[in-house]
Structures are given as structure tokens and as C-alpha cells.
Amino acid sequence: MSESTLEQLCKIYTELNTEDINILKKVESTLNIYADLSNANMYIDCKMNENDHAIVVAEAFPSTSDSVYEKSVVGKFVFESFEPGVFYSYRGGKKSLISQAVTQDGRIVEQSVVPIKNGSHQIIGVLIQEKEMSQQSLVRSEQQKYSFGQETLGTMLGDDMGKIPIISSLLMETLLLTDNKNNLIYANPVGVKFITEMSQTDEIQHKNLVELLPFLKQVYDSKEDVFVFDMTLDRKNLVIKKVRLRNKEQHGETLLIIQDITELRTKEKELMMKSYLIQEVHHRVKNNLQTVASLLRLQMRKGSPEESKAYFEDTLNRIYSISSVYELILANEDADDDDVNIIELTRKVCSTLVLNELHKNISLIIQSNGNRILTSSRKAVSIALIINELVQNSLKHAFPEDILGEIIVEFHSNKDFLELHIFDNGVGMKKPRTSLGLEIVHNLVVNDLNGEFQYLPEDVGTHAVIAFPVSPEVVIYYEKENIDS
Template sequence: MKYNRVEELCSLHTNLSVADVQKISEIVVTLPLIADLNKANVFVDCPTKDGKHALVVAEAVPKTTKSVYKKTVVGKLVYEAFEPSVLFTLRTGKPMFLNRALTQEGKTVDQSVVPIIANDNRIIGTLIMEKDISEQVRYQQKMEALSEATKTLSGILIGMTENRPIIPEVIEESLFFIDQEGKILYSNPAASNLIQEIGKGDFTPGDLLIDYFPIIKGILNDSEELLVQEVNILNKVFQVKKITLGQHVKSNGIFVIFKNITELREKERELIVKSVAIREIHHRVKNNLQTVASLLRLQIRRGLPEESKVHFVESLNRISSIASVHEIILANSSVDDVDIYSLIEKIGNMLVVEAEHENQKVSISYSGPPHLLIKSNKAVSVALVINELIQNCVKHAFNSINEGKISVQFAQYGNEIHVQVIDNGKGYTPKSKNSLGLEIVGMIVKHDLSGDFSIGPAETGTIALVRFPIDREVVEE
């Protein structure tokens, strides 16, 4: 604390004597402790020479809480209009406690003021403590506004005239307003119609709501101010919402709103049934494809001409790739989306295992973002494309080497998916493009996926690239 600053301010702006300033300085020494102990900003104000205002000659900012002020106020004048308690204490010598004041930075504070008295009983200054209550004031104002709004709304409902109802009568929901005892004070036309619909006839204001709807007794008795539950009334589903209009601990009334959601729930049930049916279709298609695959395997085991065997194996792999799409769908929660990573991995592993049966040493790796989804109809086309490209690697790339490596990489770029199949085999030759597998790939990519397909030499081996949009565009002939 700069005590010479206290002496300087008092000398320039007050009529205090040297002894008075010495007493003020002794009090200033204790300000930091007082501020930390009370978690408040503490000040010493002294009267100006004209006696109309006060001057802040010292301050202490608490280390135990956030300061009320962003900037120092030492040397600032204190005006009676903003801090009347300070001037009142300077003039009368009477302390003031927890009075509301407005700081020079516009914050609302609780201000306590006690006089500083000289040895001859003259008032030479004030010791002030301020705590920020801006948030409390805002909360109090909100509560007062809410309370007033609640009171007004209750009055509107209770005191509305018969000829000019305030609440819109066109509201679709059935709305009741009841008192604390559950007596109906107001109902809109939809609510009156609901009572007639359940066969209770007309009702009289003042009747108990639970006499018409016993099923909501538990909702009304619940202590929650806002509660939403579904109930069944006459084979219909209603969402019942209870809103308690509270004013402090006393309730002004309760809104009870019935919303008919029968149609919504029926549509949800229809969607569930459709989802189950779709999953059943996927299950049957997968089983049928696996049956066909089993028949092909059986035929291969029973023996085939060597020139025919390769064609059976290729057909078997294509069928198994399509079956993989349906198998992945059944394993996931979605009935129409396929995770492309899982699909590529399943097909690739299947083909590598098949290669191992033919005494080929082939390893395969995958890279791409997880949970990249495509629609099931597009997934079938992607499965066939991936099958042909990996099968092409296994069949042609590694004839002259002992061990082969295949890398399948995919990524999303905007609305487009790129899939690369790279091998370290003997390399690409233009005549390879005439193979049936690559013709199938080109046709599927163009017509089913509306994409592009390219194949060419890599640094070592061959790289095939497929690009297609996520949102399918039909390619016309």
C-alpha cells in the first residue's frame, strides 16, 4: 500500500490535519486483511474540501474472491446519487449496513459503511466494504418477472370473460387449467370435445379432472412441476403434460395438456414392422446366396474339368461377396446402411484364404476411415468391384513371385469415395484390361455406381482406382 499516496490525496482534496491523515494511514494498513477475511473489496473514503462529495483515498482487493472492480478507484470522487450511504455516514456518523449501491463500473453491490472518528470525535472518513450482488439482482429480477407472468397468466385463465376468451381456442391439444385441489377452472373446446369423446358428456367447471381421467391421478399427485407421460385412453395414446404454475412455495394452478399421438405411435410401429421385414428379406437373401455357394463348392469338390474349375471359383467368390453385404447389414443396427470398411475387409480376407488353399502366400491390409456408410444397393456393386479387383491380384499378379502383398485403401473426398487396390506383383500390362473381371468392374462402376475406373502400373506392381459419388446419379445409355 502506498501510504504517501494517501497523504498526497488527503493534502490535495481534503481539510484533514496531519494527525487525521496519520489515523487514516493506520487503518489503511489493515485493509488487505479485512478484504481477505470478508471476501469483499474494502475502501477508505474521506470528505472533500467542499463537503459535497467523498474521495477514495485507499482500497484493498481480496485475494480470496474475485474483485468487484476491474480498475483501481483510488483518487476517484464518490457521488451521493450513486453511494448515498457513504455521504450519510460522513454527515451523521451513523453506520449503514448492506445497503444497495451502484459502483463506478455499473455493478450493483451490497455496501456497508462505518465512520472513522478522530480523537476529538470528528468524522474524518469512512471504512467501506462492498460485495458484488449483480448476479443475485439479475436472478431476483427474473424470478419477480416470472412470478408476475405466472400471476398474470393465472388471472387470465381464471378471470377470462365468456365472450372473449384470451387463450386461443384453435389450439389442437386438449388444455385444462385446474386449481390446487384438481378442480377444473378452464378448458378449451378441444378439451370439452375430449370429455364428450370418452362418453362423459358435458362437464361443469369445478368438477374434479380425475373424475373424468382417473388414469392421470399419479401424474397430478407427482411433486414434479413439469411432467410428461404417455397414457392409453379408449385404445388411443395420449401424451399428458403437467405444468405447475408456481409462485414461490404456493401453486397458482396447473396446466394439464392432452395430445393425441396415436397416429404417430402407429407410424412408428409400422416402421418397426417394415424394418423387421427388411431384415428378414436380407436374412433370406443371404441364406439363399449361401445355399447357391454351397452347391458350387459341392460341385467343385466332386470334380470338374480343370478349364472349368476357375470359372466356378470366380462365380463362387462373386456370390459370396454379395452375401457379405446382407450379412453385414444383419450384424448392424441399420437395415439399409453398410460399413464399407467391414465389407472390404470381409471380402478381402475371404479371397486371401481361398488363395492359401491354392498354396499361394498372399497378405492383405486395409486402410480407411471407420464407419463410412453406403446404401445397401450400392454396397452390392462395391462388393462385386472389390471382389473382382482383389481376385484379379490373387489370380494374375503373383505368378512369378513367392509372396504377394495387397493393399486396399479407401477415403471420402467431399461427396466422392475413392477405393484403391494396390499389389506388388509382376506389374500391369495393357492386355490385362481385356480380362472378364476388369470388364465387369468397368461396367459396374460406370452404370451402377456412376463413377470412374482406372488401372495402371504402380512403383512396384499394379494400382487400380475406383471413384464414385455417394449420391448416385443414373447413367443413361
């Protein structure tokens, strides 16, 4: 059996699977009934997979009245700037009601939009009902919205095209109106400046706009009644929106809205360049750390005294801990984001330490307690070093050789504080001894994290706790109910 138009469009332009498409086909089969029942046009729109637009995949018209559109719109692209209700329903999963929406060919309609969901409650499309508003309905609608000042409001919005409307004069966008022969019949002040600069002439009134600005020819040649076009011209980046107006008072008039986004594009390029530079810095820091680690390993092999090798290993572990932070940042797909997932960082640091102690039978357990914790790269370096020192202490001193052991790293949180618990089931210690490692931990916790560090008494093993406040640099996402908080 041949595929329907809806199936073909969905397979070409969307990421919907066969099950989702079948749901849409069932909805499509009822469109004619609902169109007759409501005396309105019915449509199904779906989001496209390669951009932020939507596409009309099905339509139905009431048999008792004329269609809102002069021709079929199936296969037409839908832009958010013209039909915000469609995208509102897609994002929020809620019904959208717009009393005065603009159709694909410039008509004023009442529009209702409801999301269509699959069995997993995912939005796979939207169902749209459109009913054209008569002039009397428009007047009544406006009178219901505004209780006074109708004439003043009309002047502001520019009902009289012989005068320059106040609102359009304040717009930063170019606003142009041409007749059915493409002659310019209105331009706001920004538009006048734009045309005179681009055409190098002051004689623009009632002149053919395509002759004044030849680059607009492809916009006017497009048969689409609603058209959005990006263009780069003379180092200018422009977004051109065209709406062809069709009603009894306006015969083939075309409204153009031209937005100069050159400055925005320049800022985007600057931000992109900044992101590349930051990424390059991260690469160089990581590479430099690896170079230092390589030099230390080389020194260890070239006859360093046996008693000094332990100090080299401690230093190497600290370097690896810092390097882990930059490896996670560089693995992030978002080049602008230098936040580090502390849970992933802990796994990375601890796994390196355990691998370096292959002769010991140690089980390492990391529990997030349902948290996903992100922090800035600055704090991440401090946390990596703290975890390195405390886990390394357990590996060195808690378990004599050939004894099975367990080290647990846990994260507990509430809205104000984050706690890091590291405990083992080793031989324990009566009193913490002063060492370089514990000095590093204490200084980092107090000075960098503004927190507290202590050992808690345990019957078996040792239990270290670091507590520090949640801040804009430390963000906690609760993936499930945190019963350990």
C-alpha cells in the same frame, strides 16, 4: 464414513464414476457460499442413465432470504419440457440463460445453467442458479421485451380466464385448469371435446375433473408439483403433464396439458414393422445366397471337369462378396440403417479371397487414409464385386507360386470424388486382357457408380484405379486429416 446424499443418488441413478462424483462433491461444498453471494438458490443436476431425464443431486439456499421452493427438491426428477436450459447445457456444453423459467412447483424464476466438466472435458452435471422474480420484475421484463401491444398480447395469451384465449384455442393439445378442489374452471376447445368424448356427458363446467375422468386420479394423487405421465387408455396413447400453480393469485390451481400421441405411436409401430420386414428380407437374401453357394460347392465335388472348377471358384467368390454386404447390414445394431461401411466391407471380401489362396504368401494391406466411408446397400454390392474381381486378378496372375507378394487397397477422397486404388508388386502386365471379370468391373463402375476405371502404368506390378462421385448414397467422414487426398 457414510456416503453423502449426492454420492448415493449418483450411484443409483447415473453412470458417473468415483472420480466424477468427487468433482461434484467439491462443487457441492461451495454451493452455500455462492447461494449467499448471489442471493439465489443453487442446484446440481445430473443426467439419469436409464432415460432422458435428469435428477437433482444437491441444493443450497441463501441464508438471507426464503427458498424458491417450499421443500427440498433433492432427488426430484427433472423433465426437459419444463427445464429446457438444463438439457441445452448438457447437449451443447454451453451456458444457458432463461429470464423466465418455471420451477418444479410452478414459480417464475431467472435461471442460469452452466455445465460441470471432468478432466476429460466430459459433462458430468450442470450447476443451476435460480432467483425468483417479483411481479414488478415480471412486468418490467415484459415491457423490455415488447415495445407495444401489451393489451392485445394479454388477450391473446388469455389473461382474462373468463374468455377463451386465442392461442390456447389454436393448440392441438388438451389444455385444462382446475381449482384447489379439482373442479374444472377452464378448458380449451380441444379439451372440451376430449372430456365430453371420454366422460359421455356435456355437463363439464365446474365439475370435478377426477369424477369426470377417473383415470386422472393418479395424476392428481401425485404429490409432485410437476408431473409427466404416459398412459394408454381405450386404444389412446396419452402424455399427461401436470403443473401445480402456486402464487398469490392462484391458490392450488392445477394446469393439465394432455397430448394425444396415438397417431405418433401408430406410425412408430408401422416403422418398426417395416424395419423388421426389411431385416427379414436381408436375412432371406443372405440365406438364399448361402444356399446357392452350397449347391455350387456340391456340384464341384460331384465330378465336375477339372478345367471348370476355376469358373466355379470365381462364381463362389462373387456370391461371397454379395453376401458380405448383407452380413454387415444384419450386424448393424440400428435396424433402420442399411448403410454399409466400405472399409469393413473391403476387409471382409479381401480376407475371404486370401484365405482361398493359402498356398500363396500374400500380404494384404488395406488403408482408409483416415476416412470412414458409408454407402447404401445397392452401391455396396457393386463395390464388393469390383474389389473382388480386382484383388482376385492380382492373386491369380501377379504372383507365381512361392513368390512373396503384397496387395494394397487404398481409399483417397476429396469433397467431390472417392478413389479406390488397388495395386500389387507382382509381375505386372503389359496390356490388360479382356476377361469376364474386367467386363464386370467396367460395367459396374460406369453404370452403377457413374465413375471411371483405368489401369495406371507402373514400373513394378499393376495399379488399378476406380473413381466415382460422392453423392447422397456415398458419405465420407474424416476421422483424421487426410494427407493423401
